[in-house]
Amino acid sequence: MPTRVLSLSILASLLILAGCSKSEAPRAAAAGPTVATVNGKPISQSEFDLYVQTIERQSGRQLPEEQKSEVLDQYIGMHLAADAAEKQGLTKQTSVRDQLELARINVIVDAALQKYLEDNPVNDEELKPEYDKQVAAMPREYHARHILVDDKAAADTVTQELKAGADFAALAKKHSKDSSSESGGDLGWFTPDSMVKPFADAVVALKPGEITSEPVQSQFGWHVIKLEDSRASAPPPFEDVKDRVKLLVQRKKLQAYLDELRQGAKIEKNLGDVQS
Template sequence: MHRKILPLTLAVLMIFALAGCGQDVVATVNGEKITGAELSQRVDEAKASMEKQGVDFSGDKGQTLTESLRKQTLDEMINNKLFLQEARKSGKLTKEQVQDKINIFKLQFTSTEEYNQFLAQIKMSEEDIAYILNMQDQVAKDIPPVSEDDVKKYYDENKEQFTHPEQLQVRHILFFVDDGSKGYPVQHTDAEARQMAEDVITQLKQGKDFAALAAEKSEDSGSKNNGGLYTFSAGDAVQEFADAASALSPGQFTQTPVKTEYGYHVIKMEKKIAAGQYPFEEIEQRLTEQLNQQAVSDKFSSMMQEAKNNAKITNKLTAKEGDTSKQ
């Protein structure tokens, strides 16, 4: 039903798409070239995505929009190139070190297929990813972790950020319905998934433990490891799931499978949580991770600003040359 928030490294990597080749150079970053073919590929991909959202690139307005998109995209590519250059300065990695970092990075993905799709999307080599990971490690190593007192102080000064509306806490077991076109980690026909859900309901009626069945059978990687536990507010879950859960009393489970866009669910109500404020103890770990990550992100921003100030960049679309701070 929900996925873990991806860490800083993965979020940073999502902005990359440095592929293609060509002879015409549209920009250089400290001597490294960005070609017209690379830029055109990136722009075409961005236009295709925007057109799916209803953006019209026809006529004079479309041409103006395309030119603006080219300039914006090239700026992003320049920044990405500079970022990779800085990553390469973080220390030479052996082939074994590259592979070790990639092996750890892959653990963030539910399958090899999902990882390969990610690589295809960002169009980076595993070696580039490893150097970015290495730079993050170097930055994080130099930043002291936030103290418990600092975390508590942030909580006390920003209590309005830690309130929640009424919530439902449920356990659920999911069986995907997918003919292979959705990219889910497991594929079942509609009939197969429904039958699997019905079999679980039969076992529950026989007295089997819901959490144990969720850990054993659920295909939702985001909740199966904690017995299918899922806490949500109105609007956080798909409507069919929310409606079925809301109709239950604590301790009850759905007597028939619940169909959603994901597949078939079996749901058990644990408790209804009144609107209020999250206790510090409940969010301390998450808030600590957030503040530590923010410290690393701030350091990254500072490093990149310094790199931009010292970089030698040419950009033929803006016909300017010099420090990025002057562009």
């Protein structure tokens, strides 16, 4: 049995977008060739192509040519449903009107931002400085061991044994409840943001070879920590992340553009008044 071309969830979202092109005024004549006419209202080829592209983007696959006739029938059905909804006055409902306005704004904003990027493209000369900035902001990496126990008394005992000269790895294998106990508490290399804050703060405060003088508490229990070493993070090669850097520069350009628009606008907010 052939699969349905369009799921109900996709159809529902596309109905919103289709409604965005409607208004109380008569539909304007289609520009260019048409693929159908519904109650005297033309559906342009470009409009239908956009509908097909939306289906393909949401389904993640290209639509076979032999299915486009079925898809056109679905789109005609959407137009008929939208016309019926307008005749019933549904477009005057606040919730529907708000959804249409949101869809309209999304379409217009997307077009405006795309045009801004076309008019203000990112040059290769802008990429390397941004890459260097991101590399400079990369956190240091730390190589540490820890012994995790359930209570502070046990952690204090371990700390005293270490101060007396006991081997950290041996105590980790004997006392730690963490899975790293099998490797002597070795956690390998990590960045502070990958650990819970109390643990990360304690690691950063240590110098290589040092052990925490007092146990550190986290939601997992009590930690006794030894810092083995630290190093600067190894950045990925520029060419490997060039496209990602370009996207980052584009986002910054767009944010600067939006900030400029905001500075030149008169804005009054009364959200608190509405909510109260």
